[in-house]
Amino acid sequence: AEALAGASEPRGLVRLAVPMSFGLLHVTPRLPDFLARYPAVSIDLHLSDEVVDLIGGGFDIGLRIAALPDSSLRARKLCAVRRSLVATPGYLERHGRPEHPDDLVRHACLGYAYLPASDRWRFTDPTGTEASIVPKGPMRANNAEALAPALRAGLGLAVQPDFMIWDDLKAGTLERVLPDWALPPIALHLVMPPGELRPARVTVLIAYLAQVLSTAPWASADHP
The missing domain is CATH 3.40.190.10 (Periplasmic binding protein-like II)
Structure with a gap:
């Protein structure tokens, strides 16, 4: 034994x-x-x-x-794992809140290189309508955390998973953008x-x- x-x-x-x-x-x-x-x-x-x-x-x-x-x-x-497009309240006050993914072409987008099809952000609304844009902005990185300082400094919007930002969302230092549009699960x-x-x-x-x-x-x- x-x-x-x-x-x-x-x-x-x-x-x-x-x-x-x-x-x-x-x-x-x-x-x-x-x-x-x-x-x-x-x-x-x-x-x-x-x-x-x-x-x-x-x-x-x-x-x-x-x-x-x-x-x-x-x-x-x-x-x-929920992913959301997010930005600081200050960024949104300065540049406006997008109402449709097509509006993002006029915004600074912070890109993550290891997203599936990282050259394009794809969204779906509750009716099944799809939209996609090519994000352009001041920074792109192969690590999501590397984007956090620029995101929190209000330099642009970024797609981030909730495990990175849930504290920011609770505190109100980041807000979900286009909340009715979902990213691929x-x-x-x-x-x-x-x-x-x-x-x-x-x-x-x-x-x-x-x-x-x-x-x-x-x-x-x-x-x-």
């Missing part, structure tokens, strides 16, 4: 790949609690906004925020290489991340 208990105790290294901004904001603050619960487990954390090859890179678990295409990976949806997924058998160190981290991330405040539809 003692030998079986020792074999099942989570221990060893787990390799985890997560998007950069999401990882810094919402994963790394949670890891100390996990590591305190499982002192025999260690984590090799890889932060990147690029799509990482889990199998080729030897990763046990990945987090992906996207509309996932079909693949050989196993995926578990944790929660929807995406979600937070746990992804894993194919296979049924996983070491205990991997299964406990999967369960922990699923619990803390699916119940995060920004994942709730109740916030502004």
Whole structure:
């Protein structure tokens, strides 16, 4: 019995790949609690906004925020991720509030390079009408958090996920723009290489991340 208990105790290294901004904001603050619960487990954390090859890179678990295409990976949806076009009240007072996506051609737009079809913003209204624009503005970056200072300084509008801006929305320092127009839906997924058998160190981290991330405040539809 003692030998079986020792074999099942989570221990060893787990390799985890997560998007950069999401990882810094919402994963790394949670890891100390996990590591305190499982002192025999260690984590090799890889932060990147690029799509990482889990199998080729030897990763046990990945987090992906996207509309996932079909693949050989196993995926578990944790929660929807709402994205919104936002700006500061000051920017909107100076430049006006767009009423239709076509109005954005007259606005400064801060672009994120890793959006699907990042050269174009696509919107759909409640009737199913679609509209798209090519964003142009003073800054474009391959990391959403890199746009935050320019956004909060009132230099333009940006498409941002709620996990980045929910505090700003609650405080009123950012406002949703074109709230009746939705961007293409995406979600937070746990992804894993194919296979049924996983070491205990991997299964406990999967369960922990699923619990803390699916119940995060920004994942709730109740916030502004």
